[in-house]
Amino acid sequence: MDQVQALAFDVFGTVVDWREGVAREVARVLGPAVEGRALADAWRAGYQPAMEAVRTGARPWVNLDVLHREVLDRILPAFGLNTVPEDKKADLNLAWHRLDPWPDALTGMERLRRKFTLVPASNGHIALIVDMARRSGLRWDAVLGGEVSQAYKPQAKVYDDAARLLGLKPEQVMMVAAHPSDLASAAGRGLRTAYVHRPDEYGRGAAQARPANGRFDYSVDSFIELAEKLGV
Amino acid sequence: MDQVQALAFDVFGTVVDWREGVAREVARVLGPAVEGRALADAWRAGYQPAMEAVRTGARPWVNLDVLHREVLDRILPAFGLNTVPEDKKADLNLAWHRLDPWPDALTGMERLRRKFTLVPASNGHIALIVDMARRSGLRWDAVLGGEVSQAYKPQAKVYDDAARLLGLKPEQVMMVAAHPSDLASAAGRGLRTAYVHRPDEYGRGAAQARPANGRFDYSVDSFIELAEKLGV
Numbered sequence: 001m002d003q004v005q006a007l008a009f010d011v012f013g014t015v016v017d018w019r020e021g022v023a024r025e026v027a028r029v030l031g032p033a034v035e036g037r038a039l040a041d042a043w044r045a046g047y048q049p050a051m052e053a054v055r056t057g058a059r060p061w062v063n064l065d066v067l068h069r070e071v072l073d074r075i076l077p078a079f080g081l082n083t084v085p086e087d088k089k090a091d092l093n094l095a096w097h098r099l100d101p102w103p104d105a106l107t108g109m110e111r112l113r114r115k116f117t118l119v120p121a122s123n124g125h126i127a128l129i130v131d132m133a134r135r136s137g138l139r140w141d142a143v144l145g146g147e148v149s150q151a152y153k154p155q156a157k158v159y160d161d162a163a164r165l166l167g168l169k170p171e172q173v174m175m176v177a178a179h180p181s182d183l184a185s186a187a188g189r190g191l192r193t194a195y196v197h198r199p200d201e202y203g204r205g206a207a208q209a210r211p212a213n214g215r216f217d218y219s220v221d222s223f224i225e226l227a228e229k230l231g232v
Numbered sequence: 233m234d235q236v237q238a239l240a241f242d243v244f245g246t247v248v249d250w251r252e253g254v255a256r257e258v259a260r261v262l263g264p265a266v267e268g269r270a271l272a273d274a275w276r277a278g279y280q281p282a283m284e285a286v287r288t289g290a291r292p293w294v295n296l297d298v299l300h301r302e303v304l305d306r307i308l309p310a311f312g313l314n315t316v317p318e319d320k321k322a323d324l325n326l327a328w329h330r331l332d333p334w335p336d337a338l339t340g341m342e343r344l345r346r347k348f349t350l351v352p353a354s355n356g357h358i359a360l361i362v363d364m365a366r367r368s369g370l371r372w373d374a375v376l377g378g379e380v381s382q383a384y385k386p387q388a389k390v391y392d393d394a395a396r397l398l399g400l401k402p403e404q405v406m407m408v409a410a411h412p413s414d415l416a417s418a419a420g421r422g423l424r425t426a427y428v429h430r431p432d433e434y435g436r437g438a439a440q441a442r443p444a445n446g447r448f449d450y451s452v453d454s455f456i457e458l459a460e461k462l463g464v
Contacts, residue, residue, distance in 0.1 A: 065399075117362060117366065125397075126374050126376075126380075126397045126398065127397065127398050127399035129374070130349060130373050130374050130398060131399075133373065134349065134373060139371070140374070141362050141365065141366060141372075141375075142358050142361070142362050142372070142374070142375040143373075143374040143375065144358075147380065147397055148358075148379065148380055165357075165358045165359065165379055166358065166359050166362060167297075167359035167363075
């Protein structure tokens, strides 16, 4: 592990709490009568299928604002929201730019950054990641993923680029994510892996099963614990 | 000017002092007997011609490490250096990753970042810009240019991408550079412009002429003065 020089982070769910952030924005834009968490869950559920057309090559790469908006337009009627004005929909669509980090994220990343180069290896595009970082105080050394790779995880290019664009070998980069499938894909491209348990990603009490011991290089409960394990 | 939300910086010569930094690295790697500043000047003189083959499409985009190395190999014999070992040439080639900011740069950019998104719009690639920033404490909100645009200034794509990738209109981005030609190209793509006078870029006493008043939106002597003029 001594050769690891950079950490590549999944963002949605790993660095930030998308569910509470989207629910808060739903309440702000559409009012408290709308079920914000349920809408967040439905929005997120449409996310993987929306990317699939890009992954298969059926459509050219488009950014997450485009995909999020398509999903939003599709799910609003199910919430009885058939007449949301365009300006409110455009505003709400940027909810994903305005998500808050998990409580340990800023402190943990500030420590990790002393020793490691920190980059997102996210499906988020540059403007989204920049808006989120400037709003919350997250600090990235460069913004990868998005337009830089023009691919959506688990496409190999996103993981390969995280190493290549930093001038590193795959084994010099560690993927940090709350999602075993993401980490498994990263490991398949030669990256090191750190699983971060985020039991509240889908709401309190909806905890995901923790992956088996030894499946990933590290398994931690916070970025602070990861910093400790990495000796920084 | 109130609509400007992001500042896109030229890096070599505008943010960092390439001449003194390269000369220092020449002394470190090759010893004090070599004329470091003269070698830096010769190296830099080969930079524009080296990029031209990429700009014309005669060769695919390659990063600055590749171009710098080609120029270095070509100029070393003129300095009587015909037998530099490969490991020293590889080390020296990374001199461009290890340049120091001008004295006002860190303080000025820290102020500017309170209000504006800061990105490089540089010909430098991601690994170079990241190495430089981590070494010197520069803080970028995202690293543009390089692999992101796969073009070399003054190609329009570099300027266009600075706005497009931040989700902004060209007039919401201000190019900050010490080189009038760079600013003129940026203005041609609709960006705002700030000229920063760097009289020592080519050595003390080799001051460039200051562009005529009114040619650019701002003309300043430091990033601190730019912050003052932009009210931050």
